[in-house]
Structure formats: structure tokens, C-alpha cells
Amino acid sequence: MATFLDFEEPLKALEDQIAKAKEIAKDAELDMTDKLKELEGKLAKKTEEIFSNLTPWQRVQLSRHPERPYTLAYINAITNGTFQELHGDRNVKDDKAMVGGFGLVDGNTVMFIGQQKGMNTKMRQYRNFGMANPEGYRKALRLMKLAEKFNKPIVTLIDTPGAFPGLEAEERGQGEAIARNIYEMMNIKVPIICIIIGEGASGGALGIGVGDKVLMLENTWYSVISPESCSSILWRSWDYKEIAAEALKLTSEDMKKLKLIDGIIKEPLGGAHRHHEETYSIVKREIKRQITLLNKLKPEERCAKRIDKFCNMGVTK
């Protein structure tokens, strides 16, 4: 059973009607072509209507949609099954919330790194809800250095509700691990493309989020804090999440306007959660395009531009 968010309900009603019409057509051997055509037209229109007027909070909901593809699904589709996962930070352990490894994109090796969420309760726990510990960030850095050594481009896929705020995480230096990644990623000599595919929460996202091109899928969010936490801190109540989502300017459109990201990857109409295959191929095309463009620059030039880009972020008077 597909999951529908509250604002998607009208779509569910139409889809149910279509299913019913098909059933009748089959059972009673009636020609329902016209009726089906009409309903499908309505569905397309309604989808367009809903998805062209999404509020920031609805985008946040979409970014967390349970049927939205997660990192490994993207990687497996984009590398056409050639992905070989690499494990461990060589220090403490293997963080299941952060995955990475090499794979082939139409014959060329690319390093993929990203936070991984789980598909069901058990896997969500196993993946720690996509919240990495310091060893996750250190694994990510190890893999980036590996890619640099063998001159392979890096793609990071970001989808996290935040870095894990646990006791051991603090003991092992969560702050230091994220800081080190941000710092080192500025100067890694191969192309780095970062794509927010779901949630981009604060330092946990930025810890693998420094690149030549930082892109957001259309229905994702990226900010310094989640709207819920923002609501609880600034309004001292969980009830202002919609307003907080609005105020934080966390959508791809707003982030682009503020020049904090480089581009938006359009999702198929109806969202990535309804169109997995199409989304994979759109993302793959974008990755290939960006790698080709970035490969035209000399490594030093690329790093200088990367550093320069981040140095220009912010607004003061």
C-alpha cells in the first residue's frame, strides 16, 4: 500500500477511482476508455495543482516520505549494480548510518558517499535513522582521500535528520569529526558533487556537504536546524513547525535564491517518492553532466573556486 500525505489525499481518491474503473471494465467487460481517460486527466491536473503550490512544511514532509528513495537505492541504480561498498573508519568501527564505496557510472569510477536511512523499523534502528556518529564522518573522509588518491570524482548524497547527539558521539568528538570534514573537503583535489536527496539537517549534512557543486532535489530541505527543533527552541512549543519551516527559508528554491546552493534538480511531477526510476535517471544525468564540466578545470583551479564560493556566503551590512 502506498502512503499518502494529508495534502496528497485528493490524489489517492482519484487513483482509487481509476483502479475501480479498471476493475469494472475488466469484470463487466465494459469499454471504460473514455472514463479512464477523463480520470487520468483529472489526476494529472490535480497532481500539477498540488505540486506547484507546495508550502515549505509540505516539502519537509515530502523529504521524509517513507517511499522516497534512500542513498543506496540511488547508488545501486546509478551504478547499475557495480557498486562495491567499503566499510569502516580504520579507527573505531563501521558506522551503518554512513555508507560509501566505488561504483561505475557508464564505465567511469565514481566514489559515492551518503547517509543511509532504513526502510522499516528494524532497519531504521540498524541505520540509526540516518544519524551518523563521528566514525561515520571519519569513514567518509577516509573514502574521499581514497578517491583523491586514485583521481576519481566524489558524489555525496545527503539525507540526515542530523549528526547523532549521543554520549559516545561526544566522547569520540562529533564536533571535531564534522569540522575536519568541512575543512578537508575544501581542498580535496578531485571534483566533489553534493546532492541533498532528502533531509539536510545542519552540521550533520554539511559534514559531507562541501563541494564544487551543491545541488538540492526539488522536494528536500537544507538548513541549520529542523523546523520542529526550531519551533521548540524559539517558540518554546512544538506547534510552530509550519511557521518555522516558512521562516527558515529551507526549500531548494530559497536556498538557491540565497546563493547557498548551486542548483536544483527537478523531480518528476508528483515527487521522487512516486517515480523512483525516473528520479534515478534524472540524478544520474545531472551527475554525469557536472563531472564532465568540473573535469575541464585544473584541480587547483577547482579548489580555489570552491573555497572562494564558500567565502562569499553570508549577508551583512
Place this chain on the structure above:
Amino acid sequence: MGWFKRKTEGITTSTKDKKETPEGLWYKCPKCQTVVTSEDHASNFFVCERCSYHERIGSEEYFQILFDDGAYKELDKGLASSDPLKFEDTKKYVDRIKESQAKTNLTDAIRTAYGKCDGQDLVIAAMDFKFIGGSLGSVMGEKIARAIDKAIKTNSAFMIISKSGGARMMEAGLSLMQMAKVSAKLNLLSEAKLPYISFLTDPTTGGVTASFAMLGDINIAEPDALIGFAGPRVVKETIGRDLPDGFQKSEFLLEHGFLDYIVERHNLKKEVSHSIRLFTS
């Protein structure tokens, strides 16, 4: 029966003769309750004489401690926050800024300055916690970035004194990217082979810890300072039990390998200038 008995009931001193105690003449240590005169407290670097509790101090006090004769040139004094997001929670962000500015007489949560420390060139960026919790926003990012430029230009050592609750929520994505911005600049400082001393004071948490505060060539801290990524309340909620004593304190971080040394305020100038000398001699 008491030994002594009041001859006349009630307070008989006239209001005119009442002795007023001027405000701020005394300092009472919040940890051991020892009372000293404010003057003595200041001359003791705002450290309790008895239990050596380090009171939180601001940029000016640190500049006075570190720069020779307390002399320095402040950089980018006028740089202030604008409000590109038109952020409003229970209060408008612009009003919050104005109020803080009026209350603290500061323009934002950091001041940057250039001067000499035991005769050696030093650029310092020091935070003021009383300005919206020392939060990291566009102004702090830009001021640190320019201070690093200054250090590179003048071939000076560079020091950040962190005292911050983390990123400034009211600047959302813009404040998040200041973490990246300062880290980017630190790469340039590193290329110039100039020492960066990160000095962490109570408290240093959130986005500041998760970026430049942890990136010093040496990371040093004041004793008993709270230093962490997540705040203790959040960690406690996450693990669902009480936190061990001393958790996320300077001594804890030193023990876990994230600090080079802890320094008492009395020795701050001596140790910092010695570190710089060891880097540059």
C-alpha cells in the same frame, strides 16, 4: 527569654541617613559563594580567588589580558547584521538585534582586533556571549574571514576565542554556511603557514564546535568550560539517563584527545605567547 531586648520597636533610622551600597561593588562567586570586591575580582582576571571559578568574560577583557598594555586596533568595527530572511519568531530578528546592541553596546557577537602579544603580531577574534548567546551568523563569519585575511597580510598568528551556543537560528542556512566559510578561510591561513590557536571557553557548543573551534593548529581551553557538539540537555534526552560528572568539560575533552592543553586565565598570555614563539622561532 532573649538575652537582649530592643528598647524601641521597629526601624528607627530615618531614610535620609540610610547607607546605600553601590551596585557592583562586590562579586559573589556562584560556585563557592565567596565574596570579594569587584576591583579585586577584576585584578584577579575575573577568577575566584578561592575556588578558581572562571567567570565568563567578553572580548574586551580578553583583549586586555592578551594584548601588550591592552593596546589593540579593532577591525571591521561597523559590520552589522542585516536581515535577508526577514526572520520573525516571537520577536522580529531586526528588533532582537537592536535590543541586543542597545543592551550590550556591541554590534554583534564577535570583535576582531590586531595587536602585539609579548611583542609578537597577533590577530584575535573574540566572541561575546551576552550578544544573542555568542551565536554564529553572517557577521561573525565575515569578521573572522576578514581577520584571517588581516593575519595573512600582516604575517601574524591568529587566534579565535570561542564562547558560543552555536549557529544563529535566525539566519538559518546563511549561518550554517558560515561554518564552511570560516573553514574555507582557514585553509588559506594554513597555506600561509601561520599558526592558528583555537581557544575554547565556557561555553562552546553546536556549529562553532563542529567547525573552526576544533580546527586549531592547537586547541586550548579554559578550565571547567562546557565544550560539545550537542548540548548536555539534548544528549541526556537522547540517551535517557543522567550524564556522568564532568561530561563535556575541558578536562573531559583533554582526556579524550581533543585539546592540547588547558590554561588558567592567569597564565593565558604567557602560554599563548609561548606557543606562538614555538611556532615561529
